[in-house]
Amino acid sequence: MNLQDAQVRVVSAGEYVLGTLTPSERATFEAQLRTDRELQAEVYAWQDRFLNFHAHTAPMAVRPELWSRIARRLGAGHPPVAMAPAANDPIWRRTRFWQVVSGLAVAASVVMGTVLVTTRQPDSIVVSARYLAVLQAPDRSTAWVVEAVAGGDVRLVPVGTMPAVPAGKAMEFWTKPEGAAGPTSLGLVQAGQTYVVPASRLPGLGQRQLFELTMEPATGSPIGRPTGPILAVGKAVAL
Amino acid sequence: MSLDFDHDAALEACARGEQFALQAIYERESRWLLSVAMRIVRNRELAHDVLQDAFVQIWQRAGTYQRALGSGRGWIYTIVRHRALDEARRAERETPMGDELTELIDSTATHTDTGPDLDDAALQYCLSQLDDDKRQCVVDAYLEGYTHEQIAQRRNRPVGTIKSWVRRGLLALKECLT
Numbered sequence: 001m002n003l004q005d006a007q008v009r010v011v012s013a014g015e016y017v018l019g020t021l022t023p024s025e026r027a028t029f030e031a032q033l034r035t036d037r038e039l040q041a042e043v044y045a046w047q048d049r050f051l052n053f054h055a056h057t058a059p060m061a062v063r064p065e066l067w068s069r070i071a072r073r074l075g076a077g078h079p080p081v082a083m084a085p086a087a088n089d090p091i092w093r094r095t096r097f098w099q100v101v102s103g104l105a106v107a108a109s110v111v112m113g114t115v116l117v118t119t120r121q122p123d124s125i126v127v128s129a130r131y132l133a134v135l136q137a138p139d140r141s142t143a144w145v146v147e148a149v150a151g152g153d154v155r156l157v158p159v160g161t162m163p164a165v166p167a168g169k170a171m172e173f174w175t176k177p178e179g180a181a182g183p184t185s186l187g188l189v190q191a192g193q194t195y196v197v198p199a200s201r202l203p204g205l206g207q208r209q210l211f212e213l214t215m216e217p218a219t220g221s222p223i224g225r226p227t228g229p230i231l232a233v234g235k236a237v238a239l
Numbered sequence: 240m241s242l243d244f245d246h247d248a249a250l251e252a253c254a255r256g257e258q259f260a261l262q263a264i265y266e267r268e269s270r271w272l273l274s275v276a277m278r279i280v281r282n283r284e285l286a287h288d289v290l291q292d293a294f295v296q297i298w299q300r301a302g303t304y305q306r307a308l309g310s311g312r313g314w315i316y317t318i319v320r321h322r323a324l325d326e327a328r329r330a331e332r333e334t335p336m337g338d339e340l341t342e343l344i345d346s347t348a349t350h351t352d353t354g355p356d357l358d359d360a361a362l363q364y365c366l367s368q369l370d371d372d373k374r375q376c377v378v379d380a381y382l383e384g385y386t387h388e389q390i391a392q393r394r395n396r397p398v399g400t401i402k403s404w405v406r407r408g409l410l411a412l413k414e415c416l417t
Contacts, residue, residue: 007410010409010410010413011406011409011410014409014412014413015405015406015409017317018377018380018381018405018409019320019321019324019380019384020380020386020387020405040305040308041308041309044305044308044309044310044313044314045308045309045413047309047310047313047314047316047317048309048310048313049362049412049413049416050313050316050362050381051310051312051313051316051357052357052358052359052361052362053359053362053378053381053382054271054275054316054357055357055358055359056359057271057274057275058274059270059271059273059274060270060271060273060274060277060286061270062269062270062273062287062290063287066269066287066290066291067262067265067269069291070261070265070291070294070295071258071262073291073295074258074261074295074298190255193255193256193257194256194257194259195256196256
């Protein structure tokens with residue numbers, strides 16, 4: 001397989017997508033594909049040409065338990081891959097899907113707030129403590145909701161549109177339990193992204209715990225404490 | 240089915256670790272993707288396994304998807320097909336054609352399903368411009384997931400002939416579709 005020859009490249013990319021390369025041809029092709037962007041483009045072009053074969057594919061009933069099996073295999077947080085360059089593309093934030101997610105976050109915070117003022121947990125029932133914090137920008141232009149359950153993950157959910165983070169900068173997420181000596185970094189956050197922190201990274205979780213987002217260098221604060229301006233800040237309330 | 244589902248953006252959200260986005264892709268596409276896998280592995284149990292593995296791969300590899308090069312949907316279908324092909328070839332089962340194909344009809348499908356929102360007019364036109372032999376080779380390889388050897392056996396032709404038909408068919412298709 002001479003992958004320098006233009007015609008061989010077109011046909012091999014087509015056969016790669018079709019799945020008709022022999023195992024050794026496929027290995028050779030994939031090795032070249034890793035670094036050859038034009039060959040990658042050829043593969044994507046074939047994917048899109050062939051996609052229309054599925055115009056008449058009839059749907060099949062999927063067993064209802066399949067999604068939960070998939071979800072169990074995903075793990076929490078980020079997949080171990082490089083960030084896509086267009087990760088903050090505003091198109092995604094405009095989609096109806098995203099609006100639904102944001103809407104759910106707002107609705108959840110409203111519902112939880114209502115629960116907070118109208119009910120009390122019966123003393124005899126032991127439940128995991130739940131906390132909610134609404135982080136607001138000093139000018140109240142943007143907000144994030146932090147949802148946390150004792151012993152579980154912390155979710156940071158953006159609400160509404162986020163301004164883009166300037167080039168060379170990043171948003172860092174911090175927390176400081178009441179009475180703690182200093183804040184603990186919970187990692188770098190992308191604008192418009194729901195961010196999940198595993199329970200193991202928390203220094204603790206409790207009432208009036210501080211959560212904040214600060215602007216830091218692209219690789220995070222160099223000193224392990226917030227150095228940049230506060231973008232949003234709020235304290236946890238127990239639900 | 241919504242026409243405005245943005246597969247590209249959903250994959251980028253997967254790359255950022257947003258499980259909601261993978262679930263949205265699943266809800267949008269799983270019934271069709273299962274059907275694609277089923278046609279290749281010809282076994283309902285295996286097809287579900289393929290779909291499960293493929294969605295884990297979509298999640299793990301979402302960061303390698305490049306919007307500038309092509310559609311997220313084509314990328315997703317390729318992952319599912321390749322997973323199904325690997326499974327079919329690992330199993331190396333010779334299942335007669337038509338086996339279990341009645342299962343492809345989904346009892347939950349209704350007339351309100353508009354299908355996967357794809358326009359195959361250009362592809363169908365270009366396929367119709369190929370000779371029967373070349374067209375059938377490409378269709379069998381794509382939809383049924385057959386190897387050169389399997390096509391050769393079914394059409395009672397030498398493997399070399401099939402390879403050449405596939406190659407020439409692909410070149411003609413690209414020419415026609417570009």
